[in-house]
Amino acid sequence: MTTDSEADESDGTEIERLDKEYVFGTWSFQSEVSPTEVTHAEGVRFTDADGNEFIDLSSQLMCSNLGHSADAVADAVADQMRDAAYVAPGYTTEARAKLGEKLAEITPGDLSKTFFSTSGTEAVEAAIKIARFYTGNHKIVSRYRSYHGATYGSISVTGDPRRLAAEPGIPGTIKAPDPYAYGSTLDPMESVEYIDEMLELEGDTVAAVLVEPIVGSNGILVPPPEYLPRLKEIAHDHGALLIVDEVMSGFGRTGEWFGADVFGVEPDIMTMAKGLTGAYQPLGATVVTDDIAVHFEDEMFCHGHTYSGHPAAVAAGLAAVETYQEENLIERASEVGEYLGERVDALAERHPSVGEARGVGLFRGIELTKREDERVPFGERADKISKGSTVVDEVSATAYDHGTYVANMINTLILAPPLTITExxxxxxxxxxDAALEVSDDAMEE
Known part of the structure; x- marks a missing residue:
């Protein structure tokens, strides 16, 4: 006979039980939260409290670009915390100044001046405010299949269904269609011309068009090569700025420094986080062009945070960028990304439940289908805010049982491993x- 206390003890580790009781699980019904205690991580692998080891095929939350053994970054953080753990934003540190210089060097075009925050959502909040301050307009056009963050402005411009519980959001946000032939009545280039018509009908009152160059958690959607250049042209024709959200697609993920580089586009404002430090510290950044920077010489930059340019965070950022450069990780991501693409394409050929495999570099998506002759998703948008699990969740769980962690969002498996992964x-x-996709193959409809 099993006692209640014995049953409780078998229900996870003590740390897992404490966490479930005292800490909110994000984006979830708390009754369904079941945290796993991670005790160690090294290279591209992490280990749970039971000693099970997993390949981190999604870089945790698509952010551990450097993997889990970037000693130069860890050492930079430790050294900075011993020298000066915190100074107010009105002061500076060597790492903050040099990281600002580095970002001006590696970002496209004349992006030159940076505001540092602590997350991607805060970077987007800053971008929204800067665009409004600079243009004098207040409307922001974003897209339905998008994720830009969880704070009020960022969730308002987010398109995915997690925004619904927070509505009504900030005023002036407008959603546009996506370059997504799989799930839209418009082909990708028709969708961008639709945005042109939207801005025309809004009477040139739009401050900015905000997009992920390659959509991340809403499906790894890669637009045609001409899409982003045309979108910038449309925005400028109507007096609006182009904001490119590189929080997930930046820092080598695509085989280039930034997703915008894949398309040869120089945005007016760029947001970043995640790979900026390889997730060794929470750090976001909003980088603007020379013209926008000059505007604030005699106009107040009415924005700030207590932890803007936090010494330990910018030390991590500087060390991370130097690591990308010194170890040639951007070029390596392009090469290894080609190999990953070949292996994923081969999986798609073998498994009828793969409706489409897409992506660039080490940023790949596998979208599933119930029917081989037409694309019918297992996971719907509504599932993201509903209880229960889907076939797509079961596929991820089976991969986990086979020693590989892969994130999934709605109907897509997201493959975004550390840039250090080997063939x-x-x-x-x-x-x-391969084993996990047998689950979705078996669940297909006749």
Whole structure:
């Protein structure tokens, strides 16, 4: 006979039980939260409290670009915290100044001046305010299949269904269609011309068009090469800025420094976080062009945070960028990303439940389908805010049982491993995916 206390003890580790009782799980019904205690991480792998080891095929939340053994970044943080753990934003540190210089060097075009925050959502909040201050307009056009953050402005410009519980959001946000042939009545280039008509009908009152160059958590959607250049042209024709959200697609993820580089586009404002430090510290950044920077010489930059340019965070950022450069990780991501793409395409050929495999570099998506002859998703948008699990969740869980962690969002498996992953580690992860996709194959409709 099992006692209540014995049952309780078998229900996870003490840390897992404490966490479930005292800490909110994000984006979830709390009754369904079941945290896993991670005790160690090294290279592209992490280990749970039971000693099980997993390949981190999604870089945790698509942010551990450097993997889990970037000693130069960890050392930079420790050294800075011993020298000066915190100074107010009105002061500066060597790392903050040099990171600002580095970002001006590696970002496209004449992006030159940075506001530092602590997350991607705060970087987007700053971008919204800067665009409004600079143009004098207040409307922001974003897209339905998008995620830009959780704070009030950022969730308002987010398109995915997690925004619904927070509505009504900030005024002046307008949603546009996506470059997504799989799930839209418009083809990608028709969708961008639709945005042109939207701005025309809004009477040139739009401050900015805000997009992810490659959509991340809403499906790894890669637009045609001419899409982003045309979108910038449309925005400028109507007196609006182009804001490119690189929080997920930046820092080598695509095989280029930034997603915008894939398309040869120089945005007016760029937001970033995640790979900026490789997730070793929470740090976001909003970078603007020379013209926008000059505007605030005699106009108040009416924005700030207590932790803007936090010394430990910018030290991590500077060390991370230097690591990308010194270890040639951007170029490496392009090369290894080609290999990952080949292996994913081969999976798609073998498994009828793969409706589409897409992506660039080490930023890949596998979208599933119930029917081989037409694309019918297993996961719907409403599932993201509903109880229960889907077939897509079961596929991810099966991969996990085979030693590979892969995130999924709605109907897409997201493959975004650390830039340090080897071909042998990719092979091992693909074996796990091969087994996992049998689950969706078996669940297909006749």
């Amino acid at each position: 042998a580690e990719i092979d091992q992860a693909v074996e796990a995916l």
